Amino acid sequence: MLASLSLLGWPGGAPALSILIYHRVLPAPDPLRPGEIDAALFEAQVRFLARHFTLMTVSDAAKALREGRLPRRAACITFDDGYADNLTVAHPLLSRLGAPATLFVATGYLNGGRMFSDTVIEFVRKAQGPTLNLSGIGMGTHAISTAEERLMAITALQVQLKYLAPQERDAKVQQMLAAHPVGALPDDLMLTDDQLRQWAAAGHEVGGHTVDHTVLTTLTPDAAREQVQTGRACLERLTGVPVRSFAYPNGRPARDYDATHAAMLRELGFExxxxxxxxxxxPGADPFQLPRYTPWGRSITMFAARMMRNARMGGPAALV
Structure with a gap:
């Protein structure tokens, strides 16, 4: 009831498109993944969205925006990277509520791959001892006696790796694993080819997200184009469906992508x-830098309030 009442203050004027970012949908909360939503909260959020918004895929919403027929309150549920629980946990909830979603897939991690950020999480989760000493490879020493300390170690290590070039980052991750062996890490975090086909067959959208989630501004123009085209071709081959939308890795304007990347996507036929x-x-927003945010909040009232606050903000500044 309070959540519904809070939307009475929804900004007036032109229709607005809210695009929400999710990554994983966990069966239950995980203290080492505090930023990831669990199934119960995700279901509550989708129920709220289905009740108060017109839910659309990103490509359909962008088309409606261009054609001047966007509903007053429209929203897109999006997932980044290609996690298996998007199908196994999130999809049944979406299906039950009749909610479409868009999944942006980094194709290099399908079929048993693991993103560097997940490798760091699972590595720190399994590490033994009160401290994790990686000073020998220039990655510092980290306390890991408590869940809070492990989470701090995870954040510190991910920050060190995030903006390295792919080959350098992969080599550093291997050094980390060799410096403090922890045994086998999970190889079932990401979708398989068959699971991706199931997602697309269910009527959800599949969008591009490069091959290995490399930040485009760290690449040469040719390398960036190769990342985009190779990822798209893989997705279209697997699903048999045109890939019309794209999510910039990391996604911060100017720092992670710029006007040349938006122009490249337009040239390649993305929508x-x-x-x-x-x-x-x-209406009038640049379809190649649509704003998108993460729906923080453990209660639906807070979720609704933050959606309304987000609706009062402007989108990204024009790229130059």
């Missing part, structure tokens, strides 16, 4: 691209 800048898209 929409999403950033990680806060705000909503209104």
């Amino acid at each position: 929409a691209a999403v950033s990680t800048a806060a705000g909503v898209a209104r």
Whole structure:
């Protein structure tokens, strides 16, 4: 009831498109993944969205935006990277509520791959001892006696790795694993080819997200184009469906992508691209840098309030 009442203050004027970012949907909360939503909260959020918004895929919403027929309150549920629990945990909830979603897939991690950020999490989870000493490879020493300390160690290690070039990052991850062996890490975090086909066959959208989630501004123009084209070709081959939308890895305007990347996507025939800048898209918004944000909040009342606050913000500044 309070959540519904809070939307009475939804900004007036032109229709607004809210695009929400999710990554994993966990069966239960995980203290080492505090930023990931669990199934119960995800279901509550989707129920709220289905009740108060017109839910659309990103490509359909971008088309409606261009054609001037976007509903007053429209929303997109999006997932980044290609996690298996998007199908096994999230999809049954989406299906039950009749909610479409868009999944942006980094194709290099399908079929048993693991993103570097997940490798760090699972590595720290399994590490033994009160401290994790990686000073010999220039990655510092980290206390890991408590869940809070492990989480701090995870954050510190991910920050060190995030903006390295792919080969350098992979080599550093291997050094980390060799410096403090922890045994086998999970190889079932990401979708398989068959699971991706199931997702697409269910009527959800599949969008591009490069091959290995490399930040485009760290690449040469040719390398960036190769990342985009190779990932797209793989997705279209697997699903038999055209890939019309794209999510910039990391997604911060100017730092992670720029005007040349937006122009490249337009040239390649994409119809929409999403950033990680806060705000909503209104008529006239640039379809190649649609704003998108993470729906923080453990209660639906807080979720609704933050969606309304986000709707009062502008979208990304024009790229130059």
